[in-house]
Every structure is written in structure tokens, then in C-alpha cells.
Amino acid sequence: MANQVTLRGVPESLSAKFVGTFAYLTVRDRLPTILTKVIDTIHRNKNKFFEEHGEEGVQAEKRAISFLSKLRNELQTDKPVLALTDDGVDTDMWNQYLQRQQSLMDENESPSWFKSPWLYMECYMYRRIQESIRLNPPICDFDVFRAAKTQSYFESQQAIIAICTYLQGLNKNMNDFSEEQLMGQFLKLLQVSLWGNKCDLSISAGQENSQKSSPVEALEDLKSFILVDDSHLVWSALTGGKTPGGSGKPQGRVDIVLDNAGFELVTDLVFADFLVSSGLARQVHFHGKSMPWFVSDTTREDFSWTIRQTMAANHKWMSKSGAQWQRYVKDGTWCYHDHPFWTLPHEFCDMAADAPDLYAALQEADLVLFKGDLNYRKLTSDRDWAHTETFERALRGFQPAPLCSLRTLKANVQVGLRPDQGESLTAREPGWMTSGAYAVIQFSSHHREQ
Numbered sequence: 349m350a351n352q353v354t355l356r357g358v359p360e361s362l363s364a365k366f367v368g369t370f371a372y373l374t375v376r377d378r379l380p381t382i383l384t385k386v387i388d389t390i391h392r393n394k395n396k397f398f399e400e401h402g403e404e405g406v407q408a409e410k411r412a413i414s415f416l417s418k419l420r421n422e423l424q425t426d427k428p429v430l431a432l433t434d435d436g437v438d439t440d441m442w443n444q445y446l447q448r449q450q451s452l453m454d455e456n457e458s459p460s461w462f463k464s465p466w467l468y469m470e471c472y473m474y475r476r477i478q479e480s481i482r483l484n485p486p487i488c489d490f491d492v493f494r495a496a497k498t499q500s501y502f503e504s505q506q507a508i509i510a511i512c513t514y515l516q517g518l519n520k521n522m523n524d525f526s527e528e529q530l531m532g533q534f535l536k537l538l539q540v541s542l543w544g545n546k547c548d549l550s551i552s553a554g555q556e557n558s559q560k561s562s563p564v565e566a567l568e569d570l571k572s573f574i575l576v577d578d579s580h581l582v583w584s585a586l587t588g589g590k591t592p593g594g595s596g597k598p599q600g601r602v603d604i605v606l607d608n609a610g611f612e613l614v615t616d617l618v619f620a621d622f623l624v625s626s627g628l629a630r631q632v633h634f635h636g637k638s639m640p641w642f643v644s645d646t647t648r649e650d651f652s653w654t655i656r657q658t659m660a661a662n663h664k665w666m667s668k669s670g671a672q673w674q675r676y677v678k679d680g681t682w683c684y685h686d687h688p689f690w691t692l693p694h695e696f697c698d699m700a701a702d703a704p705d706l707y708a709a710l711q712e713a714d715l716v717l718f719k720g721d722l723n724y725r726k727l728t729s730d731r732d733w734a735h736t737e738t739f740e741r742a743l744r745g746f747q748p749a750p751l752c753s754l755r756t757l758k759a760n761v762q763v764g765l766r767p768d769q770g771e772s773l774t775a776r777e778p779g780w781m782t783s784g785a786y787a788v789i790q791f792s793s794h795h796r797e798q
């Protein structure tokens with residue numbers, strides 16, 4: 349695919365219809381594997397369902413499994429996308445989106461797994477998993493990915509201890525920092541949160557030799573893997589050129605559109621703690637998912653579980669951090685939201701029209717941080733942009749507030765690179781866009797009124 353431009357003047361959506369691409373391989377290989385794992389997980393919980401709901405729970409387990417087996421078959425045989433049949437608050441939006449996709453196709457074709465945009469189909473799979481649970485009332489609160497998420501938290505204990513200890517050290521000395529030192533710490537914790545998105549937890553705890561390096565110590569070696577680094581613009585957006593906590597403008601609000609639970613979420617909470625305790629922000633609003641999503645994404649339950657768990661840890665600085673986070677939630681310094689738009693398949697440029705309330709809420713922020721790969725795909729509409737296309741243009745008018753993407757690359761869309769940067773990466777390392785080894789800190793504040 350060589351940056352084909354569609355009639356509407358934007359490049360084509362990435363899609364499994366381009367045989368051999370990462371999108372194609374994901375739909376062919378990875379999505380069915382995930383469905384198989386979900387089926388296994390539900391099956392392994394049969395006894396739990398029986399204990400909680402008796403025979404009805406077992407029947408629900410059977411129905412959910414047969415629904416998911418059918419779904420896997422629909423996917424593998426490229427069947428047309430089916431309308432949703434449950435009564436979720438988002439069901440109509442999904443079904444309208446299907447109509448919209450249908451209207452973009454020839455009359456004799458229908459949206460389907462290997463023909464439609466990859467972003468749409470991948471989101472749709474997670475929504476159908478949710479449908480399989482929702483249609484079976486006694487088990488309708490079951491999170492099929494919960495166990496994987498809690499395991500990822502426990503496996504990164506050492507790194508969590510290191511980062512909480514670092515945070516508490518900073519908080520003790522916060523008043524003595526010069527502005528330059530404060531900026532240095534800000535940049536460090538921003539990068540820790542960035543690399544927290546490297547889902548495999550390999551920064552430190554995921555490796556066998558976990559105590560070797562703390563997430564902060566690893567940063568220097570990772571610097572050369574940041575392809576676009578706008579972090580100084582993020583700092584300026586927060587400080588407006590003034591010393592934080594000084595007599596300048598009242599400190600603002602930062603919104604964090606969360607990605608994964610486990611280690612990444614802890615890095616986000618640590619960063620949010622620093623923003624508030626340094627006076628760089630007055631309030632932090634977190635945005636999570638209202639249903640289990642893309643395996644490891646954070647739900648409300650994951651958010652509060654992580655804080656409780658950190659608070660209850662048998663480690664002084666971890667529990668101190670957790671207790672502080674709990675207070676921030678209680679006193680409203682931190683707020684958690686889970687608007688249904690985050691679990692729709694829409695490109696973010698659709699938000700102003702399709703979720704105007706959420707768009708208006710984000711407009712209240714002084715800075716919005718978007719964590720992770722999926723958010724980047726939605727920011728850029730998951731299209732085949734040239735690497736030198738500007739981030740602003742790829743956003744297609746989505747600019748509720750100054751915004752920044754913190755993303756390790758796991759899908760083949762990347763804009764805002766220097767001429768030749770993409771080509772030389774491809775020549776050196778063909779998998780650079782999907783390996784998770786590279787990252788961007790990409791900022792945009794286009795039409796922001798002062």
C-alpha cells in the first residue's frame with residue numbers, strides 16, 4: 349500500500365484487505381487466538397459460576413462459549429458484520445456505525461472482518477465479547493481479562509516498588525527543587541509513563557534480573573528510541589512559561605486518557621501524583637474504559653483495585669503512595685470517568701459530532717495526554733499516512749485542548765517524522781512500527797484560544 353488517497357482526501361484506512369500487512373496478520377492470526385483464550389478463561393471459571401449462580405451460571409457459561417465459538421468462525425470465514433443484539437447504552441451507536449460503513453461500500457458488498465477497516469473490526473471483536481457476556485445475565489459482570497491484568501500487576505512488583513520509592517523521594521524534596529530540577533524530574537516521569545506503555549513490562553520487572561535497574565535508571569538507554577520528542581512543548585503547555593506554584597495563572601487541569609492496567613497504570617498514577625504535588629496541575633481527570641477492552645485496558649474496577657492494592661502493599665513507600673492516591677480520589681483532586689465513546693470504533697475526529705459531551709469535557713483541560721497505541725491509531729484515524737505528514741493534519745481537526753500522545757509503536761501508522769527518518773528505519777529494522785521498541789511523545793496545540 350503506497351499511501352493511497354481516497355476520494356475524501358485522506359489516505360485509506362489500514363485493513364486486513366491488504367494481504368500480508370500487519371492488519372491482515374492481526375485479523376488472521378492474533379484475533380482468533382485472543383478469542384480462543386477468552387473461551388478457555390470462561391471455561392476455567394465454570395466452578396466459580398456454579399458456586400455463585402448454581403446451574404443457571406453453568407448454562408450461561410455454555411451459552412457464552414457457544415456464542416464466542418460462532419464469533420471465531422464468523423471471523424475466520426470473513427462473514428458479514430452482524431448488528432449487536434444486547435441492550436447496552438452503546439448498542440445503537442454501534443449499529444449506526446455499521447450502517448455508515450455499509451454506505452461506504454458497493455451495494456453488493458457488506459462490512460466484514462477481512463474487508464473493513466482494521467480499527468473497526470478489532471474494536472468490534474471486543475464489543476462482541478462483551479455482548480456474549482451481557483446476553484447472559486448471571487455472569488454479565490464477569491471481566492474475561494481480569495486475571496491477566498492482576499497477574500501483570502503482580503509480575504511487575506519490583507518495578508512498582510522502585511517507582512513508588514522514587515516518587516516518595518521526590519515528594520519529600522519537592523520544595524527545594526529549582527525550576528530546572530523540577531523540569532528534569534517532570535521529563536523523567538513523563539518518560540516512565542511513556543515506556544510503561546511497552547506492555548511487555550520489559551523496562552525492568554519483566555526481565556529475569558528485575559532488581560538490576562529501576563524504571564528511572566533505564567531511561568537514558570531508551571532515549572535514542574524516542575522518534576519524536578515534544579516533551580519540552582508539553583512542559584511549556586503546563587507552565588505557560590511561568591514557575592509552577594508561583595503567582596502566575598492558576599494551575600490547570602490535566603486529563604489522562606488511560607491505556608493499560610498493570611505496570612503502565614502505576615506509571616500514570618505516579619506521574620499524576622507528581623503533577624499535583626509539584627503544583628504543575630491542580631486536578632487530574634482520568635479516562636478509562638467502561639468494559640473490558642483490548643485485553644489489558646483499564647476499567648473503573650482496575651483503577652480502584654490498583655489503588656487499593658498499592659495501598660495494602662507490604663512496602664512502606666508503595667503503601668504510602670497508594671494511600672495518597674486514595675486521598676486524591678476522595679477529595680476530588682483526581683476524578684475517574686468512563687465515557688462509552690472510548691469503547692466505540694470511531695476515529696477521534698468524529699468525537700465532536702458523535703460524543704459532543706465528551707469533547708466539551710476535554711475542552712476544559714489545559715492538557716490532554718493520550719496513552720498508548722490504540723489511542724494513537726484513533727487520533728490519526730488509523731490510516732496509511734506518509735510518515736512525513738504532520739500530526740496536526742492527521743488529527744483532522746481533533747483538537748479539544750493542547751494534546752500529547754505518549755505511545756510505543758505497535759501498529760503501522762506513524763506521522764510527524766523527518767524526511768527519510770521512516771525510510772532509514774525501515775531499511776535498518778523492518779519491524780520498527782510494530783515491535784514496541786520505539787516510541788513517540790507527540791504534541792499538538794493547534795487552534796487553542798489563549
Ligand SMILES: O=P(O)(O)OC[C@H]1O[C@](O)(CO)[C@@H](O)[C@@H]1O
Binds near residue numbers: 545642721
Ligand atoms: O495497549 P496499546 O498500546 O493500545 O496496544 C494495543 C495495540 O496492540 C495491537 O493489538 C497491536 O499489537 C494493536 O491492535 C493495538 O493498537
Ligand SMILES: [Mn+2]
Binds near residue numbers: 608642644645720722
Ligand atoms: Mn491497551
